Amino acid sequence: MHAVPLSNSGSPQPSLLSLAPGQVGTVLRVQGGFRRRLLEMGFVRGTRVRLIKSAPLADPLELELRGYHVALRREEAETVLISAAVDA
Amino acid sequence: MRSIAIAIAGNPNSGKTTLFNALTGSHQKVANWAGVTVEKKSGTHRAGDQTLQIIDLPGTYSLMARSPEEILARDFLVHERPAAVIDVVDAANLERNLLLTLQLIELRLPLIVALNMVDVARGRGQRIDAAALARRLGVPVVETVARSGKGLAELVQAAIACAQAGPNGAIAPQYGAELESAIGRIRAGLLEDSGLRALTADGGGPYPARCLALHLLQGDSALEARVASAAHNGLLALLVGQREQLEAALGEAPSEAVADQLFAQASSIGAAALDRSAEQTRTLSDRLDHFLTHRWLGIPIFLALLWSVFQLTYSAAKAPQGWIDAGFAAAAEGVRALVPLPLLQSLLVDGVIAGVGMTMTFLPQILILFFLIALMEDSGYMARVAFLMDRLMRTMGLHGKAFLSLFTGFGCNVPAILSTRTLEHRRDRMVTILVLPFMSCSARYQVYVLFCAAFFASHAATVTLSLYLISVAVALGIGRLLRRSLFPGGGAPFVLELPPYRLPTLRGLWIHTWHKARAFVQRVGTVILFGVVVVWGLYTFPRQVPLSRDFEHEIAALESAAQGAAPGRARALGRRADELRIALQQEQIEGRYAGRFGKWIEPALRPLGLDWRIGVSLIPGFVAKEITVGSMAVLYGAAASGDQVEDAGIHSRLVRKLRATGGLTPLAAYTFLVFTLLYIPCLSTVGVIQKETGSWGWAGFSILVSLALGYAVAFTVYRAGTWLGLGQ
Numbered sequence: 001m002h003a004v005p006l007s008n009s010g011s012p013q014p015s016l017l018s019l020a021p022g023q024v025g026t027v028l029r030v031q032g033g034f035r036r037r038l039l040e041m042g043f044v045r046g047t048r049v050r051l052i053k054s055a056p057l058a059d060p061l062e063l064e065l066r067g068y069h070v071a072l073r074r075e076e077a078e079t080v081l082i083s084a085a086v087d088a
Numbered sequence: 089m090r091s092i093a094i095a096i097a098g099n100p101n102s103g104k105t106t107l108f109n110a111l112t113g114s115h116q117k118v119a120n121w122a123g124v125t126v127e128k129k130s131g132t133h134r135a136g137d138q139t140l141q142i143i144d145l146p147g148t149y150s151l152m153a154r155s156p157e158e159i160l161a162r163d164f165l166v167h168e169r170p171a172a173v174i175d176v177v178d179a180a181n182l183e184r185n186l187l188l189t190l191q192l193i194e195l196r197l198p199l200i201v202a203l204n205m206v207d208v209a210r211g212r213g214q215r216i217d218a219a220a221l222a223r224r225l226g227v228p229v230v231e232t233v234a235r236s237g238k239g240l241a242e243l244v245q246a247a248i249a250c251a252q253a254g255p256n257g258a259i260a261p262q263y264g265a266e267l268e269s270a271i272g273r274i275r276a277g278l279l280e281d282s283g284l285r286a287l288t289a290d291g292g293g294p295y296p297a298r299c300l301a302l303h304l305l306q307g308d309s310a311l312e313a314r315v316a317s318a319a320h321n322g323l324l325a326l327l328v329g330q331r332e333q334l335e336a337a338l339g340e341a342p343s344e345a346v347a348d349q350l351f352a353q354a355s356s357i358g359a360a361a362l363d364r365s366a367e368q369t370r371t372l373s374d375r376l377d378h379f380l381t382h383r384w385l386g387i388p389i390f391l392a393l394l395w396s397v398f399q400l401t402y403s404a405a406k407a408p409q410g411w412i413d414a415g416f417a418a419a420a421e422g423v424r425a426l427v428p429l430p431l432l433q434s435l436l437v438d439g440v441i442a443g444v445g446m447t448m449t450f451l452p453q454i455l456i457l458f459f460l461i462a463l464m465e466d467s468g469y470m471a472r473v474a475f476l477m478d479r480l481m482r483t484m485g486l487h488g489k490a491f492l493s494l495f496t497g498f499g500c501n502v503p504a505i506l507s508t509r510t511l512e513h514r515r516d517r518m519v520t521i522l523v524l525p526f527m528s529c530s531a532r533y534q535v536y537v538l539f540c541a542a543f544f545a546s547h548a549a550t551v552t553l554s555l556y557l558i559s560v561a562v563a564l565g566i567g568r569l570l571r572r573s574l575f576p577g578g579g580a581p582f583v584l585e586l587p588p589y590r591l592p593t594l595r596g597l598w599i600h601t602w603h604k605a606r607a608f609v610q611r612v613g614t615v616i617l618f619g620v621v622v623v624w625g626l627y628t629f630p631r632q633v634p635l636s637r638d639f640e641h642e643i644a645a646l647e648s649a650a651q652g653a654a655p656g657r658a659r660a661l662g663r664r665a666d667e668l669r670i671a672l673q674q675e676q677i678e679g680r681y682a683g684r685f686g687k688w689i690e691p692a693l694r695p696l697g698l699d700w701r702i703g704v705s706l707i708p709g710f711v712a713k714e715i716t717v718g719s720m721a722v723l724y725g726a727a728a729s730g731d732q733v734e735d736a737g738i739h740s741r742l743v744r745k746l747r748a749t750g751g752l753t754p755l756a757a758y759t760f761l762v763f764t765l766l767y768i769p770c771l772s773t774v775g776v777i778q779k780e781t782g783s784w785g786w787a788g789f790s791i792l793v794s795l796a797l798g799y800a801v802a803f804t805v806y807r808a809g810t811w812l813g814l815g816q
Contacts, residue, residue: 034581039347040150041583042184052377056386057479060488060582062377067214068181069586071475071488076581 443620485571497527633679
């Protein structure tokens, strides 16, 4: 398995990838071509998103937001920028 | 008596299908939406003197026409204008579900919200004020628990009242000053254009003008094509201009700004109606997931579950299989007694009853397998399987969602190929379609069952699991190759809801299983019956075959000699006569068309340790894999009247015959199973591949690849096994 960076090194903003299991981040902005679908699933500004766990092979991630659970791949999770992660 | 049309809309996992099943019961039919292969389910419900025609729309998160499901749901609502729409909202997941509700309100249809699964929400400590929700939305809200039927009578009454009262929804969602002014300008443009005005409600058309303007602003390509085709250039220019202006002003595309605004409203409405103060943070579902999607345990648990599914399917089906078997054996006896013409008797007994009867004995297994698959789907476990397997699937060039299609392929490749329509990217779809024929369907499973009983009685589940693993390995390997060579490039993103685990309803499981079982029986009655009769013909003609000696005479002589002989000598003579009978049958089969064909391809099968009789049964397997088994029953004479075996069952007799006279070592039998698994997609599958890829080229490609690969893998297995000393 290749190593996946934990934080989004190319961008000044942390993304969902910077969350450790159990931590919560607040959505600032969604980037990239897949924006619309993510917005429709509730990843809009101000939404609190918690990382539950990653799948056995490290990808995808299980996230909780607005009272439901959703799986996102790392590359999509990286497009969701958050304010700094906090422990819930 | 009047009939009114009511559509059911809602998010996936909102309990929509359970509600539909509860309302319509057994009065439902499943068809495809015109032109696409998304299932269209409709049914009727009687309420007093009124008949409701209920249409279950595909589950969608939004109506913004991105996926085939969304396009269907929206087009149906806009163009068919049902008398009322029931929006099923998951009470435990209020905010996200309300997004669709707000989009539905834009359509200006009579709308009722079914606040479903209120029991689950309450169990989690969430309290929802339905009256407050109804006030904020301006539509009736009825609390329901679809699985127990609670609130359904009130829901139906509300829907009927709503249908009579006409469009409701006190508030239209608001999108902020910039968006609103753009919507207003486009709306005015639409109403000024004589051609487009006819599309709007103001011009007598189906679309509320504001809603059409909103959808166009968000860049709905299907709608835009309609506008462009009518050459309304003025409006297109206005549209593009407004979008650019907004993007500059807001810093994001209008479609995204709209979603932002909708969610803000959904959140504020949800927050006003929802009391979360007593909410539990860790539910039973979370605790289950701790193990079921655990980093180390998740995949082993999944494999163990898969193994138990196959094991249970074997063991639980045994008894009913025996009854069906005995039933067909009795039918064969009856036909023998009633039909005097030898050729007709042979057609009915050795062809129709042996072939169809053999296939029908698998009905219990099919029922159990589909029941268990439905159980995994309805309980929410399937979504976890996609979650567990996505990384692996992606290594092989497939989308995690495709795992669901591949899993359906274990049942039948045909619906599985149809289900790839849920994949958004063409590359993902093509690779999944071409890989699917390698998934071991339930028809192939029937061959495993037969051979396991004959050769691997004590290791049936292990042998079967190994075949499924080969199936998956080949499918994924081919997927990777295709991805590297013919379909390079990235796939669609992966967003998959993991709904809470739910106890499925028996009614839902039964409806699911019943539709599959009915399709299976229909196939037995049509394609398989035809195939079996053709095989019987190949096996029966030409009637006269030159024989190497006068078997009949020699057998008669042996038997008359046995009459007066001492018991020991009589037994020896009887055995000799039986050997001659078998030799006679073999020579007869060899001389007939089937045998000639089998002999012709035998040189190709020898390296696999297989003889011509097995070869003969592979040919009709192209028509449908089930016939492989049915035709073996014919080829090995399992229903032959000359058979003196005390046990009357066709199945058990075929098992014994295969073991006794099949001439196969266990290794050759396993090689045959591997070859059967891979060698060719069945006729129906080839037809669907052609239809879904729109090309005979891809269908032919699929046949050639599977023939070559099936042979190569079977050859490797046989040679490796021989080298390891397993050939005895």
